[in-house]
Amino acid sequence: MTTENPVHLTPELVENPVGAYAGLRTRPGLGHVVLPGLNAPVRLVTRHEDVKAALAEPRLVRDRSTIPDSEMPDPQAELMAQGADGLPPEYAQYLSGHLALFDGDEHTRRRNPLTRAFTARRVAALRPFVEKTARELIEALAEREQADLLGEFAYPLSTAVICALLGVDAADQDKVCGWIRDFAYGDGSRVLEGLGGVVQYTKDLVTRRRAEPADDLVSALLADGGMADDEIVTVFFLLINTGITPPALFLAHAVLALLDHPDQLERLRAEPELLGRAVPELLRYVTLVRMGATLYATEDFVFAGTGLRKGEAVTVALFAADHDPAAYDAPERLDVAREFGRGDGHLAFGHGPHYCIGAALGRLVTGVVFEELLVRRPAAPELAVDRADVRFGHWPGDGFHLLSLPVRL
Known part of the structure; x- marks a missing residue:
C-alpha cells in the first residue's frame, strides 16, 4: 500500500474484526488507510503488540x-472540523480542552487533579446509587410491551451516574440530564441549548461548591487547586463525552452480543460467578471505541517496521488489536469464561498515559447492569424485533453503532 493508493475503509470494514483487519495485520509495516467519512490518509496500527507500543511511544503525540512546519495530511483536524460546524466560538474552549488531545507536562497538569479526585473510594461509594437507579429503570421498562434498552435505559443510567459523580444537586438532575441529552445524544435540534445550559449550570455549581463544598468531584477538584474554573467546566464536558455515550453504547452492544450468543447468556445466568470474567471479555469483544485518537510523529523514525515522517498521522485500531489472533485464542469467539492474564486483558480502555480515567467506574456500572438485567431477573431480555431490523448508524472515522435496541424485559 502507498499513500497514493490507501485502503478506503467503510463502517462495515471498521467493525469487522475478521475482515479487513486480518488482511492489514498480515501485511508488513503499517499501511495507509482512509477512515470512513474522511479524506486524509493515516497510517493504521492493527496488531495488538504494536497498538500497545504506539500508545506508550513518546515520539507519537496527540497535539499536532x-x-x-508539517504539511502532512491531518485526519484529526478534518474530523474536528466536522464536529465543530456551527459551534459558537465562546464554547470551543470547553470542547477542545479534551484530555485526549494533550501530551507530556500539559497532559499531566490537566489529568493529575482529576486522577486525585477520581478515587477508588469515590467510585465504590456510587455503587448503591447505580444499583438503585438501574433497578428503578428496569422495573419501569419491564411493565411495557417493549422498551429501547439504549435510549430508555443505558443513556439515562449513564447520565444519572455522571451527574451524581460530579455533584449535580438531586433537584437539578432532571434539568441537567435534559441539557446533556440535548447536547450529547438527542436528535440534534437542541444542541446549542443543551450546551449553553450545561456551561452555565457548571459555572454556577463551581461557585456554589466553592462557598459550600460537598462530597463530589467538583468540590474535590476545587479543594485540589490544580485546575482553573474554566478547566473544571471542561472536565464536565470530558465526562459527558466519555462517560455517557460510550458507556451507554457499550452496555447496549454488550447485551446485543449476548443475545446473539444465547449459549453464553445462558451460561452467565447459570453461573453468575462468571461476571468477573464476562465484563472484561465483553469489553474486549465489543471494544466500543473502534479507533483511537490520531497520533503524530514528532520526528522521522521507524515504528512497527515502517518509516514515519515528521508530522505523519498514525491511528490505532483498538478493535483490531482486541481481536488479534496473536494475542487471543479464537478472538472472534465470545467466551464469558475467558481467562485473561494480569491487567485488563484488553485495550478497550486504551493503554499508557491516556488510559481511561473512568475505567473503574465503567467496570462497576457494567457489573451492576449485567447483574440486575441479566442475572437476577427471572427471564433474560429478548429482542422485540427481528435481528435484521435492529437499527445502526455510524460516525465519521468509526464503525457502526446502535441507534436503538428494542427489547422485552
Whole structure:
C-alpha cells in the first residue's frame, strides 16, 4: 500500500474484526488507510503488540500544534472540523480542552487533579446509587410491551451516574440530564441549548461548591487547586463525552452480543460467578471505541517496521488489536469464561498515559447492569424485533453503532 493508493475503509470494514483487519495485520509495516467519512490518509496500527507500543511511544503525540512546519495530511483536524460546524466560538474552549488531545507536562497538569479526585473510594461509594437507579429503570421498562434498552435505559443510567459523580444537586438532575441529552445524544435540534445550559449550570455549581463544598468531584477538584474554573467546566464536558455515550453504547452492544450468543447468556445466568470474567471479555469483544485518537510523529523514525515522517498521522485500531489472533485464542469467539492474564486483558480502555480515567467506574456500572438485567431477573431480555431490523448508524472515522435496541424485559 502507498499513500497514493490507501485502503478506503467503510463502517462495515471498521467493525469487522475478521475482515479487513486480518488482511492489514498480515501485511508488513503499517499501511495507509482512509477512515470512513474522511479524506486524509493515516497510517493504521492493527496488531495488538504494536497498538500497545504506539500508545506508550513518546515520539507519537496527540497535539499536532507542537510539531511546527508539517504539511502532512491531518485526519484529526478534518474530523474536528466536522464536529465543530456551527459551534459558537465562546464554547470551543470547553470542547477542545479534551484530555485526549494533550501530551507530556500539559497532559499531566490537566489529568493529575482529576486522577486525585477520581478515587477508588469515590467510585465504590456510587455503587448503591447505580444499583438503585438501574433497578428503578428496569422495573419501569419491564411493565411495557417493549422498551429501547439504549435510549430508555443505558443513556439515562449513564447520565444519572455522571451527574451524581460530579455533584449535580438531586433537584437539578432532571434539568441537567435534559441539557446533556440535548447536547450529547438527542436528535440534534437542541444542541446549542443543551450546551449553553450545561456551561452555565457548571459555572454556577463551581461557585456554589466553592462557598459550600460537598462530597463530589467538583468540590474535590476545587479543594485540589490544580485546575482553573474554566478547566473544571471542561472536565464536565470530558465526562459527558466519555462517560455517557460510550458507556451507554457499550452496555447496549454488550447485551446485543449476548443475545446473539444465547449459549453464553445462558451460561452467565447459570453461573453468575462468571461476571468477573464476562465484563472484561465483553469489553474486549465489543471494544466500543473502534479507533483511537490520531497520533503524530514528532520526528522521522521507524515504528512497527515502517518509516514515519515528521508530522505523519498514525491511528490505532483498538478493535483490531482486541481481536488479534496473536494475542487471543479464537478472538472472534465470545467466551464469558475467558481467562485473561494480569491487567485488563484488553485495550478497550486504551493503554499508557491516556488510559481511561473512568475505567473503574465503567467496570462497576457494567457489573451492576449485567447483574440486575441479566442475572437476577427471572427471564433474560429478548429482542422485540427481528435481528435484521435492529437499527445502526455510524460516525465519521468509526464503525457502526446502535441507534436503538428494542427489547422485552
